[in-house]
Amino acid sequence: MTINQQAYEKYGITAFDVAQYLDNDEVIACYLSEVLADGDMDELLEALKNVARAKGMSEVASAAGLGRESLYKALAPGAKPRFDTINRVLKALGVRLKADVA
Secondary structure, eight states: OOOOHHHHHHHTOOOOOGGGGOOSHHHHHHHHHHHHHHTOHHHHHHHHHHHHHHHOHHHHHHHHTOOHHHHHHHTSTTOOOOHHHHHHHHHHHTOOOOOOOO
């Protein structure tokens, strides 16, 4: 069963947006760590996009040395961004990758 637009409006239902809850660096680090643990590249790109939206896409793009549209393209599902791009985005978000023993 799907909820139509009228039901959303009638009952005041809003779509869940994880970016609304990514409001501090500790939460962001835990969120990205959980996504990285799964090892799915599309999930990682989606998570990075969510964090970038929470922090402001334009600000993150600028800090990463990318255009805003380039950032959106790099974090789109199915994209194959270079590691350098991911690393620059992570740095702009204020996080870094860390290796642990499995």
